[in-house]
Amino acid sequence: MPSVSQSIKALQQERREEQATQERRREIARNPKYNRIREQFPDAGPFRRELYPKQMLFFRSGAEYTERCFMAANRVGKTRAGACELTYHLTGKYPPWWEGRRFHHPIEAWAAGSTLETTRDIVQAELLGKLGPGSYTSPGESIGRGTGMLPLAASARCSRVRAAWRTQWIRSTCGMSPEGPASSGSRATSRGAPALRAPENTSSGWMRSAPWTCTWSA
Numbered sequence: 001m002p003s004v005s006q007s008i009k010a011l012q013q014e015r016r017e018e019q020a021t022q023e024r025r026r027e028i029a030r031n032p033k034y035n036r037i038r039e040q041f042p043d044a045g046p047f048r049r050e051l052y053p054k055q056m057l058f059f060r061s062g063a064e065y066t067e068r069c070f071m072a073a074n075r076v077g078k079t080r081a082g083a084c085e086l087t088y089h090l091t092g093k094y095p096p097w098w099e100g101r102r103f104h105h106p107i108e109a110w111a112a113g114s115t116l117e118t119t120r121d122i123v124q125a126e127l128l129g130k131l132g133p134g135s136y137t138s139p140g141e142s143i144g145r146g147t148g149m150l151p152l153a154a155s156a157r158c159s160r161v162r163a164a165w166r167t168q169w170i171r172s173t174c175g176m177s178p179e180g181p182a183s184s185g186s187r188a189t190s191r192g193a194p195a196l197r198a199p200e201n202t203s204s205g206w207m208r209s210a211p212w213t214c215t216w217s218a
Protein backbone atom coordinates (compact mmCIF):
# COMPACT_ATOMS: atom_id res chain seq x y z
CA MET A 1 0.00 0.00 0.00
CA PRO A 2 1.68 3.30 -1.05
CA SER A 3 1.86 6.06 1.53
CA VAL A 4 -0.06 9.31 1.08
CA SER A 5 3.09 11.19 0.09
CA GLN A 6 3.98 8.47 -2.47
CA SER A 7 0.51 8.73 -3.99
CA ILE A 8 0.80 12.51 -4.20
CA LYS A 9 4.21 12.20 -5.91
CA ALA A 10 2.84 9.69 -8.41
CA LEU A 11 -0.08 11.99 -9.20
CA GLN A 12 2.24 14.97 -9.63
CA GLN A 13 4.46 12.95 -11.95
CA GLU A 14 1.42 11.88 -13.99
CA ARG A 15 0.31 15.52 -14.23
CA ARG A 16 3.77 16.64 -15.44
CA GLU A 17 3.80 13.94 -18.12
CA GLU A 18 0.30 14.91 -19.25
CA GLN A 19 1.36 18.58 -19.48
CA ALA A 20 4.47 17.64 -21.49
CA THR A 21 2.32 15.60 -23.89
CA GLN A 22 -0.09 18.50 -24.31
CA GLU A 23 2.82 20.85 -24.99
CA ARG A 24 4.23 18.46 -27.62
CA ARG A 25 0.79 18.31 -29.26
CA ARG A 26 0.58 22.11 -29.33
CA GLU A 27 4.07 22.33 -30.81
CA ILE A 28 3.15 19.85 -33.55
CA ALA A 29 -0.05 21.75 -34.29
CA ARG A 30 1.95 25.00 -34.69
CA ASN A 31 4.88 23.63 -36.68
CA PRO A 32 4.45 24.47 -40.40
CA LYS A 33 6.49 21.38 -41.33
CA TYR A 34 3.63 19.21 -40.03
CA ASN A 35 0.87 21.45 -41.39
CA ARG A 36 1.71 21.78 -45.05
CA ILE A 37 -1.93 21.67 -46.08
CA ARG A 38 -2.40 25.16 -44.60
CA GLU A 39 0.01 26.65 -47.15
CA GLN A 40 -1.75 25.19 -50.19
CA PHE A 41 -3.72 27.36 -52.60
CA PRO A 42 -3.26 30.63 -50.68
CA ASP A 43 -5.05 33.91 -51.43
CA ALA A 44 -1.85 35.74 -52.37
CA GLY A 45 1.80 35.20 -53.24
CA PRO A 46 3.62 33.30 -55.99
CA PHE A 47 1.47 30.16 -55.46
CA ARG A 48 -1.89 31.96 -55.16
CA ARG A 49 -4.78 29.83 -56.27
CA GLU A 50 -5.88 32.13 -59.08
CA LEU A 51 -2.79 30.80 -60.90
CA TYR A 52 -4.27 27.30 -60.76
CA PRO A 53 -7.62 27.65 -62.61
CA LYS A 54 -7.68 23.99 -63.73
CA GLN A 55 -7.27 22.77 -60.18
CA MET A 56 -10.05 25.11 -59.05
CA LEU A 57 -12.32 23.78 -61.79
CA PHE A 58 -11.43 20.21 -60.82
CA PHE A 59 -12.30 20.88 -57.17
CA ARG A 60 -15.48 22.80 -57.97
CA SER A 61 -16.73 20.04 -60.25
CA GLY A 62 -16.83 17.70 -57.26
CA ALA A 63 -19.95 19.48 -56.02
CA GLU A 64 -21.75 18.27 -59.15
CA TYR A 65 -20.03 15.07 -60.31
CA THR A 66 -19.21 11.89 -58.42
CA GLU A 67 -16.33 10.92 -60.71
CA ARG A 68 -13.72 13.30 -62.04
CA CYS A 69 -10.54 12.89 -64.04
CA PHE A 70 -7.79 15.51 -64.15
CA MET A 71 -5.64 14.68 -67.16
CA ALA A 72 -2.82 17.10 -67.82
CA ALA A 73 0.87 17.52 -68.59
CA ASN A 74 3.60 16.33 -66.31
CA ARG A 75 4.36 18.49 -63.24
CA VAL A 76 1.37 20.78 -63.47
CA GLY A 77 0.04 19.78 -60.05
CA LYS A 78 -2.36 16.86 -60.55
CA THR A 79 -0.96 14.76 -57.73
CA ARG A 80 -0.83 17.75 -55.39
CA ALA A 81 -4.46 18.56 -56.15
CA GLY A 82 -5.57 14.98 -55.45
CA ALA A 83 -3.68 14.87 -52.16
CA CYS A 84 -5.10 18.22 -51.04
CA GLU A 85 -8.67 17.27 -51.81
CA LEU A 86 -8.42 13.95 -49.97
CA THR A 87 -6.85 15.73 -46.99
CA TYR A 88 -9.77 18.18 -46.83
CA HIS A 89 -12.26 15.30 -46.87
CA LEU A 90 -10.40 13.23 -44.27
CA THR A 91 -9.82 16.03 -41.79
CA GLY A 92 -13.20 17.65 -42.41
CA LYS A 93 -11.37 20.98 -42.54
CA TYR A 94 -12.22 22.71 -45.80
CA PRO A 95 -10.58 26.04 -46.63
CA PRO A 96 -12.92 29.06 -46.72
CA TRP A 97 -12.72 29.25 -50.53
CA TRP A 98 -13.73 25.59 -51.03
CA GLU A 99 -16.63 25.14 -53.46
CA GLY A 100 -16.25 21.41 -54.09
CA ARG A 101 -17.80 18.33 -52.50
CA ARG A 102 -18.07 18.42 -48.73
CA PHE A 103 -18.52 15.58 -46.30
CA HIS A 104 -20.12 16.42 -42.98
CA HIS A 105 -19.16 13.16 -41.33
CA PRO A 106 -15.93 11.17 -40.93
CA ILE A 107 -15.36 9.17 -44.07
CA GLU A 108 -13.48 6.10 -45.16
CA ALA A 109 -11.44 6.67 -48.27
CA TRP A 110 -8.96 4.91 -50.49
CA ALA A 111 -5.82 6.32 -52.00
CA ALA A 112 -4.19 4.25 -54.70
CA GLY A 113 -1.67 4.22 -57.51
CA SER A 114 -1.16 1.81 -60.37
CA THR A 115 1.66 -0.14 -58.72
CA LEU A 116 2.76 -0.80 -55.17
CA GLU A 117 5.89 1.29 -55.70
CA THR A 118 4.18 4.37 -57.13
CA THR A 119 1.51 4.17 -54.44
CA ARG A 120 4.16 4.11 -51.75
CA ASP A 121 6.62 6.55 -53.30
CA ILE A 122 4.21 9.09 -54.75
CA VAL A 123 0.69 8.76 -53.31
CA GLN A 124 1.78 7.90 -49.79
CA ALA A 125 4.63 10.43 -49.83
CA GLU A 126 2.30 13.23 -50.95
CA LEU A 127 -0.29 12.40 -48.31
CA LEU A 128 1.74 11.24 -45.34
CA GLY A 129 5.33 12.27 -45.98
CA LYS A 130 8.40 10.66 -47.48
CA LEU A 131 10.02 7.67 -45.88
CA GLY A 132 13.61 8.24 -44.84
CA PRO A 133 16.56 6.07 -45.90
CA GLY A 134 16.50 2.68 -44.25
CA SER A 135 12.81 2.85 -43.57
CA TYR A 136 11.88 0.58 -46.46
CA THR A 137 12.43 -2.49 -44.36
CA SER A 138 10.82 -1.05 -41.28
CA PRO A 139 9.06 2.28 -41.72
CA GLY A 140 9.53 4.09 -38.43
CA GLU A 141 6.45 5.91 -37.26
CA SER A 142 8.23 9.19 -37.01
CA ILE A 143 10.28 9.11 -40.22
CA GLY A 144 8.74 11.71 -42.43
CA ARG A 145 5.26 11.06 -41.10
CA GLY A 146 3.18 14.21 -41.03
CA THR A 147 5.31 16.01 -43.62
CA GLY A 148 2.84 15.33 -46.41
CA MET A 149 -0.55 16.99 -46.77
CA LEU A 150 -2.17 15.23 -43.82
CA PRO A 151 -1.19 17.17 -40.70
CA LEU A 152 0.67 15.16 -38.09
CA ALA A 153 -1.73 16.36 -35.41
CA ALA A 154 -4.59 14.70 -37.32
CA SER A 155 -2.78 11.39 -37.56
CA ALA A 156 -4.06 9.13 -34.82
CA ARG A 157 -2.62 5.70 -35.50
CA CYS A 158 -1.68 3.54 -38.44
CA SER A 159 -1.14 -0.03 -39.50
CA ARG A 160 1.69 -0.99 -41.79
CA VAL A 161 2.60 -3.46 -44.46
CA ARG A 162 6.23 -3.92 -45.38
CA ALA A 163 7.44 -0.53 -46.58
CA ALA A 164 4.11 1.16 -46.50
CA TRP A 165 1.60 2.50 -44.07
CA ARG A 166 -1.50 0.54 -44.83
CA THR A 167 -4.33 2.17 -42.93
CA GLN A 168 -4.32 5.60 -41.38
CA TRP A 169 -6.84 6.74 -38.82
CA ILE A 170 -7.30 10.44 -39.21
CA ARG A 171 -8.88 12.80 -36.73
CA SER A 172 -11.64 14.57 -38.57
CA THR A 173 -13.29 17.63 -37.07
CA CYS A 174 -16.40 15.44 -37.25
CA GLY A 175 -14.83 12.39 -35.58
CA MET A 176 -12.44 9.66 -36.63
CA SER A 177 -11.98 8.38 -40.15
CA PRO A 178 -9.83 5.52 -41.29
CA GLU A 179 -8.15 6.05 -44.60
CA GLY A 180 -6.95 2.84 -46.13
CA PRO A 181 -4.53 3.10 -48.93
CA ALA A 182 -1.21 1.81 -49.92
CA SER A 183 -1.39 -1.92 -50.45
CA SER A 184 -4.29 -1.60 -52.88
CA GLY A 185 -1.82 -0.13 -55.37
CA SER A 186 -0.40 -3.55 -56.02
CA ARG A 187 -3.64 -4.60 -57.68
CA ALA A 188 -2.73 -3.77 -61.24
CA THR A 189 -3.99 -6.14 -63.89
CA SER A 190 -1.74 -7.68 -66.51
CA ARG A 191 -2.95 -5.05 -68.98
CA GLY A 192 -1.72 -2.40 -66.61
CA ALA A 193 -5.20 -1.16 -65.88
CA PRO A 194 -5.88 -0.95 -62.19
CA ALA A 195 -8.60 -3.28 -60.98
CA LEU A 196 -9.74 -1.77 -57.75
CA ARG A 197 -12.92 -2.42 -55.90
CA ALA A 198 -13.29 -0.31 -52.82
CA PRO A 199 -15.43 -1.68 -49.99
CA GLU A 200 -19.02 -0.45 -49.92
CA ASN A 201 -18.54 1.83 -46.93
CA THR A 202 -15.82 3.79 -48.75
CA SER A 203 -17.09 7.32 -49.38
CA SER A 204 -14.28 8.70 -51.41
CA GLY A 205 -11.15 7.79 -53.27
CA TRP A 206 -8.16 9.15 -55.06
CA MET A 207 -6.35 7.23 -57.75
CA ARG A 208 -3.16 8.56 -59.25
CA SER A 209 -1.44 7.24 -62.34
CA ALA A 210 0.46 9.29 -64.94
CA PRO A 211 -0.88 11.30 -66.68
CA TRP A 212 -3.99 11.62 -64.57
CA THR A 213 -5.48 11.96 -61.14
CA CYS A 214 -9.02 10.71 -60.55
CA THR A 215 -11.34 11.06 -57.63
CA TRP A 216 -14.68 9.59 -56.80
CA SER A 217 -17.18 10.31 -54.07
CA ALA A 218 -20.22 8.36 -53.03
Ligand SMILES: Nc1ncnc2c1ncn2[C@@H]1O[C@H](COP(=O)(O)OP(=O)(O)O)[C@@H](O)[C@H]1O
Pocket residue numbers: 040041047052072073074075076077078079080081
Ligand atom coordinates in the same frame (compact mmCIF):
# COMPACT_ATOMS: atom_id res chain seq x y z
N1 LIG B 1 -0.83 24.10 -56.07
C1 LIG B 1 0.50 24.14 -56.03
N2 LIG B 1 1.15 25.11 -55.33
C2 LIG B 1 2.48 25.14 -55.28
N3 LIG B 1 3.29 24.26 -55.90
C3 LIG B 1 2.71 23.28 -56.61
C4 LIG B 1 1.29 23.17 -56.72
N4 LIG B 1 1.01 22.09 -57.49
C5 LIG B 1 2.21 21.57 -57.84
N5 LIG B 1 3.22 22.26 -57.32
C6 LIG B 1 4.67 22.00 -57.49
O1 LIG B 1 4.87 21.27 -58.68
C7 LIG B 1 5.42 19.99 -58.39
C8 LIG B 1 4.75 18.94 -59.28
O2 LIG B 1 3.41 18.77 -58.90
P1 LIG B 1 2.67 17.37 -59.06
O3 LIG B 1 1.37 17.49 -58.38
O4 LIG B 1 3.56 16.25 -58.65
O5 LIG B 1 2.50 17.36 -60.64
P2 LIG B 1 1.86 16.23 -61.58
O6 LIG B 1 1.19 15.22 -60.71
O7 LIG B 1 0.89 16.97 -62.45
O8 LIG B 1 3.00 15.67 -62.37
C9 LIG B 1 5.17 19.77 -56.91
O9 LIG B 1 6.15 18.95 -56.32
C10 LIG B 1 5.21 21.16 -56.35
O10 LIG B 1 6.56 21.54 -56.11
Ligand SMILES: [Mg+2]
Pocket residue numbers: 078079080208210
Ligand atom coordinates in the same frame (compact mmCIF):
# COMPACT_ATOMS: atom_id res chain seq x y z
MG1 LIG C 1 1.56 13.25 -60.58
